[in-house]
Each structure stands twice: as structure tokens, then as C-alpha cells.
Amino acid sequence: MSDAGAAQAVSETAQLVSADDYAKQIRDKIAVGRTVRCRRCYRKVHETDIGTVTKLDKDGLHDLNVQVHWHKAGGASWVRYVHVELLEDSGVRLGEQVRVRRSVVRPKYGWGSVNHDSVGKVTGLSSDGDVIVHFPEKRGWKALMSELEPATAERREEAVRKKIGVGDQVRVKRSVDEPRFKWGNVTHNSVGKVTGKD
Structure with missing residues (x-):
């Protein structure tokens, strides 16, 4: 199931599971960078407000575990897992x-x-x-x-190809088993100089 499908499933079953079970589902799927919607009002955050997860503290199940930058309110605040539902994953996460x-x-x-x-x-x-x-x-x-x-x-490979220019030193990537124009006297350890590009 895709993250979007999982988010929809979590949202649809929210009313059918206990608060502990729901919090565990969210804790297992949430990540910094995910988009969430507020499920119930909490302080200055209102039901249906949308935000982006900026920090997580996965200790405890019903603590203020999730810091969200709320788009409408214009600021960040900490909420509990049970206060949010996951929306479609943007795919942008730390380290990506x-x-x-x-x-x-x-x-x-x-x-x-x-x-x-x-x-x-x-x-x-x-x-x-x-x-x-x-x-x-x-x-x-x-x-x-x-x-x-x-x-x-x-x-990523396209970006690397565009950055390789005449005069650059290159070698065959370790992930290549058989180069397009065969090996000849070249190995993975060989280093060559680009003399032209097609």
C-alpha cells in the first residue's frame, strides 16, 4: 500500500480504533517533512488546519510528540499523535x-x-x-x-552526465557489470580523461 493509501486507511479507521492504537499507527508512519491535518482543536490549532511536520519526539505515546508548522496559523506548535492525520506524502524528507x-x-x-x-x-x-x-x-x-x-x-545520473565535460577524469561506475562498448583494457579501477562528447 502506498503512503497515500496508508494515510487514507489510517484516517478512515481513526474512529474505529482506540486512542492508543491510533497513536501507534501515526507514530509508525509519521516522519519529518510529512503533511498532516489537525483532527481536533488543540490550543491555537483548529480542526482541518494543514501543516508540515518539522520535529519528532517518539518517546511516549500521548506526549507532545509532533512539532508541526501550521500553514494557516503561521507558526509551529507541538501536538500529540492523536491530534493529526497523515495526508499524501510529499516525498521530501531529511537526508533525501x-x-x-x-x-x-x-x-x-x-x-x-x-x-x-x-x-x-x-x-x-x-x-x-x-x-x-x-x-x-x-x-x-x-x-x-x-x-x-x-x-x-x-x-541524479542525468545531472551527473551533464556535469561531465571534456577534460574531466572519469571511471566506470562499480554498479556497471558490462559497459555498452565492452571492457577492452579498462577495469573498474581504470581512470580516463574525457576527450569528447556525443
């Missing part, structure tokens, strides 16, 4: 490789030296819901979560 979505013309905080082909690692989520990414071109780049998407292995 991401890129700017092709549909983004101008990111909220600007491009700087980053572009659509850049692939970077998510290193932080700020309390206001913004994402911090370390790109090779720019460390500490800031973006809205909605402006980013996971960088698939194919996109």
Missing part, C-alpha cells in the same frame, strides 16, 4: 536527494546558482515550514516544500 520541480518558474527565495538540473540533499526543515537543501552549487539553499520533488536515480 531532491530537485526543483520543472513546473517552478521562480522559487520563492530565488534561484541563486541552483537550477532545474541541480540535485541536492535536504539538510533541514525550518520552523516556518521551509526546506534547507545543500546543492553542490549552493549550500543552505532555502525553498518551499511544494517547490521540491524527490530526485529519482535517473535524474
Whole structure:
């Protein structure tokens, strides 16, 4: 079952399970970067408010375990597992490789030296819901979560290919069993210099 399907299943069964069981389901599926909806009013947060999980404390089942940046309220607050339901997973999590979505013309905080082909690692989520990414071109780049998407292995390889230029030193990746143009006198330990590109 996909995370979105699991989130829907958790939401639909919320009324049928005990508070302990529901809290355990949420605790097992929640992660920093996930989008949640408030299920019941708590302090300044109202039912149906949407937010992004910015911190987790998985100790205890009914403590204030989840810090959420609430989009409508404009601030972060701690809530219990039973206060939230999981919405569709954005796929942007701490430690993940991401890129700017092709549909983004101008990111909220600007491009700087980053572009659509850049692939970077998510290193932080700020309390206001913004994402911090370390790109090779720019460390500490800031973006809205909605402006980013996971960088698939194919996109990461495409970015690497575009960065390889004439004069660069290269070698065959360890994951390659048989190169397209065969091995010849080359091994995984061989290092060569790019003399041209097709």
C-alpha cells in the first residue's frame, strides 16, 4: 500500500480504533517533512488546519510528540499523535536527494546558482515550514516544500552526465557489470580523461 493509501486507511479507521492504537499507527508512519491535518482543536490549532511536520519526539505515546508548522496559523506548535492525520506524502524528507520541480518558474527565495538540473540533499526543515537543501552549487539553499520533488536515480545520473565535460577524469561506475562498448583494457579501477562528447 502506498503512503497515500496508508494515510487514507489510517484516517478512515481513526474512529474505529482506540486512542492508543491510533497513536501507534501515526507514530509508525509519521516522519519529518510529512503533511498532516489537525483532527481536533488543540490550543491555537483548529480542526482541518494543514501543516508540515518539522520535529519528532517518539518517546511516549500521548506526549507532545509532533512539532508541526501550521500553514494557516503561521507558526509551529507541538501536538500529540492523536491530534493529526497523515495526508499524501510529499516525498521530501531529511537526508533525501531532491530537485526543483520543472513546473517552478521562480522559487520563492530565488534561484541563486541552483537550477532545474541541480540535485541536492535536504539538510533541514525550518520552523516556518521551509526546506534547507545543500546543492553542490549552493549550500543552505532555502525553498518551499511544494517547490521540491524527490530526485529519482535517473535524474541524479542525468545531472551527473551533464556535469561531465571534456577534460574531466572519469571511471566506470562499480554498479556497471558490462559497459555498452565492452571492457577492452579498462577495469573498474581504470581512470580516463574525457576527450569528447556525443
